[in-house]
Amino acid sequence: MLEHGGNLQQACIDYDRPLEAWLDLSTGISPYAFPIPPISPALWQRLPIENDALLDTARRYYQQEHLLAVAGSQAAIQALPHLRPRSRVWVLTPAYAEHAHAWRQHGHTVTERDHLPEMSELQNVDVLVVCNPNNPTGRLCPPAQLHAWQQALAPGGWLIVDEAFMDATPENSISAQAAKPGLIVLRSLGKFFGLAGARVGMVLAAPDLLDQLREWLGPWTLSGPARLIATAAMADHDWQHAQRHRLLQNMAKMQGLLNAARISPTGSTALFSYWQDPRAIDLHTHLARHGIWTRLFAQPSAIRLGLPPPERWDMLQRALSDWASKQSPCNNSA
The missing domain is CATH 3.40.640.10 (Type I PLP-dependent aspartate aminotransferase-like (Major domain))
Incomplete structure (x- = not known):
C-alpha cells in the first residue's frame, strides 16, 4: 500500500496530538466543499x-x-x-x-x-x-x-x-x-x-x-x-464560478504567506503549492510541531501544502512566521 496525503492517524501517533487538533493541508482537497443536497x-x-x-x-x-x-x-x-x-x-x-x-x-x-x-x-x-x-x-x-x-x-x-x-x-x-x-x-x-x-x-x-x-x-x-x-x-455553474474565484484568491494569499516566510514555491495549482528544496523535511517537521500536516516527498526532496479553511489561516501564518524567524539570511530560498 502506497503512502498518501491525509494520513493523520500516523501524525497523531508521531506527534502525540489528537486528531481534532490538526490542520490537514496534505491532500490538496478544497477546503470549500460543494453543499450536499437533501438525500432521500x-x-x-x-x-x-x-x-x-x-x-x-x-x-x-x-x-x-x-x-x-x-x-x-x-x-x-x-x-x-x-x-x-x-x-x-x-x-x-x-x-x-x-x-x-x-x-x-x-x-x-x-x-x-x-x-x-x-x-x-x-x-x-x-x-x-x-x-x-x-x-x-x-x-x-x-x-x-x-x-x-x-x-x-x-x-x-x-x-x-x-x-x-x-x-x-x-x-x-x-x-x-x-x-x-x-x-x-x-x-x-x-x-x-x-x-x-x-x-x-x-x-x-x-x-x-x-x-x-x-x-x-x-x-x-x-x-x-x-x-x-x-x-x-x-x-451548479454559479457555485463552480464562485469556487474558481475563491480558490484563486486563496492561492494568491498562500503564495504571499510563503514568500513572507522566505519560501519561493517551485510550482502550484489553485489547490496546492509545491516547494522542492533540501529543507522540505525541516519545514514539514516544523509545521507538524505546530499542528499542521503537509505532504512530504523524499525524491526529490519537496513539500506540498494545500489550502486551509477560512478560520485556520491564522494558525498557518503563525507557524510560517515562526519558521521565517529561525532562518538565517543565507538560507533565503528566493
Missing part, C-alpha cells in the same frame, strides 16, 4: 439507478459525449492496466504514485521519467501517463503538446491524462477531445468540489475502450447518493 432515505435502500441525470450532466460539464462514471479516478487507474497486453509504459514524474504502481503490479515495463520526453523517444512507448496539472509539482502541459505526444507513440498506444486538478482551469483541459482513439482522460470530483469522500470519478475515452472498462468494473460503480451529489455539483 430511499437512495440508501435501493440499488443505484444508472439511467438518472448523472451522465448527461457530466457530458455537458466535460463537453464530452463518451464517458464512464467510476468510484474515483483511482478505480480506473487500477483497472486500465488489465486492458492491455504487456506494454512499455512511461510515467512523467514526480507524479501521483498510484499510476506507476498499478502498471508495474500488472506486469508491464514501467519507466518513470523526471523530464519531458522528446518526440523521437516515444515511438518505442506504448503508454504515456501524464498528470496535468501535475500532482505534486503543478506543471501544466499545453493541449498541443499532449496531442503531439499521443501522435508520436507506438501504433495502438495510449496517452492517459490525469486531470484530477484541472477543474479550476477548465480552459486547459483536453476532455472535449477524449473520444479520439488512444486518448484517455481521467477526472475527479474529489479535489475542486471538496467531495473526496463521495468517491466519484469519470473516464473520458473512445466508446470501445469504455465498453471494455465497463465490463471489467462491473455494475453499480457509484452509489445512489454519490450519483445524486455528483449530478448536483456538476450542474
Whole structure:
C-alpha cells in the first residue's frame, strides 16, 4: 500500500496530538466543499439507478459525449492496466504514485521519467501517463503538446491524462477531445468540489475502450447518493464560478504567506503549492510541531501544502512566521 496525503492517524501517533487538533493541508482537497443536497432515505435502500441525470450532466460539464462514471479516478487507474497486453509504459514524474504502481503490479515495463520526453523517444512507448496539472509539482502541459505526444507513440498506444486538478482551469483541459482513439482522460470530483469522500470519478475515452472498462468494473460503480451529489455539483455553474474565484484568491494569499516566510514555491495549482528544496523535511517537521500536516516527498526532496479553511489561516501564518524567524539570511530560498 502506497503512502498518501491525509494520513493523520500516523501524525497523531508521531506527534502525540489528537486528531481534532490538526490542520490537514496534505491532500490538496478544497477546503470549500460543494453543499450536499437533501438525500432521500430511499437512495440508501435501493440499488443505484444508472439511467438518472448523472451522465448527461457530466457530458455537458466535460463537453464530452463518451464517458464512464467510476468510484474515483483511482478505480480506473487500477483497472486500465488489465486492458492491455504487456506494454512499455512511461510515467512523467514526480507524479501521483498510484499510476506507476498499478502498471508495474500488472506486469508491464514501467519507466518513470523526471523530464519531458522528446518526440523521437516515444515511438518505442506504448503508454504515456501524464498528470496535468501535475500532482505534486503543478506543471501544466499545453493541449498541443499532449496531442503531439499521443501522435508520436507506438501504433495502438495510449496517452492517459490525469486531470484530477484541472477543474479550476477548465480552459486547459483536453476532455472535449477524449473520444479520439488512444486518448484517455481521467477526472475527479474529489479535489475542486471538496467531495473526496463521495468517491466519484469519470473516464473520458473512445466508446470501445469504455465498453471494455465497463465490463471489467462491473455494475453499480457509484452509489445512489454519490450519483445524486455528483449530478448536483456538476450542474451548479454559479457555485463552480464562485469556487474558481475563491480558490484563486486563496492561492494568491498562500503564495504571499510563503514568500513572507522566505519560501519561493517551485510550482502550484489553485489547490496546492509545491516547494522542492533540501529543507522540505525541516519545514514539514516544523509545521507538524505546530499542528499542521503537509505532504512530504523524499525524491526529490519537496513539500506540498494545500489550502486551509477560512478560520485556520491564522494558525498557518503563525507557524510560517515562526519558521521565517529561525532562518538565517543565507538560507533565503528566493
